[in-house]
Amino acid sequence: MAHLAIRHDRWGPAVLGLGTLVAALVAVEILIRIGLINRFVMPLPSEVLLALERVVAEEGVLHRFLVTAGEALGAGVLLTVVGVPLGILLDRVELARRATETWVAGFAAAPIVLVYPLFLVIFGRSAWTIVMIGALAGLPPVILKTLEGLRAVPPVFVDVGRSFNLGDWQQFRMIKLPAALPSIFVGVRLGLIFALINVVGVEFLINFGGLGPLINELAERYDLPGTYAAIAFVVLVSICFFAVLERIERWLRPGS
Incomplete structure (x- = not known):
């Protein structure tokens, strides 16, 4: 039983x-x-299901899927390795936190995708433009949730660390960071949502990359079942990333 x-x-x-x-x-x-x-x-969901096979066979969707997934992965790695340290920095430097926290929160609501012409000038019509816009759009939630998690660590945990004569680095590594991991992972998940939305959106706008141009092409042909089938593959990219992220979190937090 x-x-x-x-x-x-x-x-x-x-x-x-x-x-x-x-x-x-x-x-x-x-x-x-x-x-x-x-x-x-x-279109009818049954027509979309039938279109999946056609899109895979005729539109090279598997290659496009991998291209978009690779761009989203690059943006996700970049926003994590930049956003988490920035959140840690704001937690450690009170003046920097008070000076920039509101700006970071406001930046989260900004339509970053609209600055793609500037990124085209800097990086050209390439995957770098897509990755950089995706990473930039996903930074604010990672920074804010990292800061929130570190500042929410119960003071008694820090006091226990001091009672064992732990230094600042030891307290951060053994107490504060493990306690803040749930909040950090929430921030990374939110960042990936923003990043993936902007990755596909910029692909669509500049007609370069993987699934974004495919959605554009199918929509211009007024192939509604195919368009929705391509959108389903975008959803699949998101599902894959969240499944991988969940496994990483379980690995880092085996007791969760």
């Missing part, structure tokens, strides 16, 4: 999520067929 309970706990959420998705697609299919949703705006 215990074994069955463990399996239920492990697969229950996945089954519920998949069942909800299938039910939603069936409901949309019915609404389109009875005319409550215009099929010239949204």
Whole structure:
């Protein structure tokens, strides 16, 4: 019985999520067929499913998928290796935090994608433009959540470290950073969302890269099922990244 309970706990959420998705697609299919949703705006989900094979076979979608995934990975690595240290810096330097925290929060709401002409001048029509805009768009949540996690460490934890005569670096490595990891990972997840949105958006705008240009091409052909099928691959990129990030978090926090 215990074994069955463990399996239920492990697969229950996945089954519920998949069942909800299938039910939603069936409901949309019915609404389109009875005319409550215009099929010239949204194609039948069954047509999108049939278009998946065609898009894979005729549009080179697997290569495009890898290109977009690589650009998103580059942006994700960049926003992490830059954003987390900046959050740590703001936690350590009070004057810098008070001077820039509001600006960073405001920067999170800025439409970074609109500055792509400037990045085209700097980096040219290349993957670097896409990666840099994606990373820049994802920096604010990483910085802010890192800062939030470090500042939320209970003072009693720090006091215990002092009682063991731990130095500043030892307290940071053994106490503050592990305690802040959940918040840091939330920031990285949010940063990846912003990064992926901007990666695909810039690909679409400059017609360069992987899935973004494909969506543009299919939309210009008014191939609605193919367009939605290509968008489904963008969602798949996001799912892959979040699955990998969850495994990394479990590895860094084995007791979670």
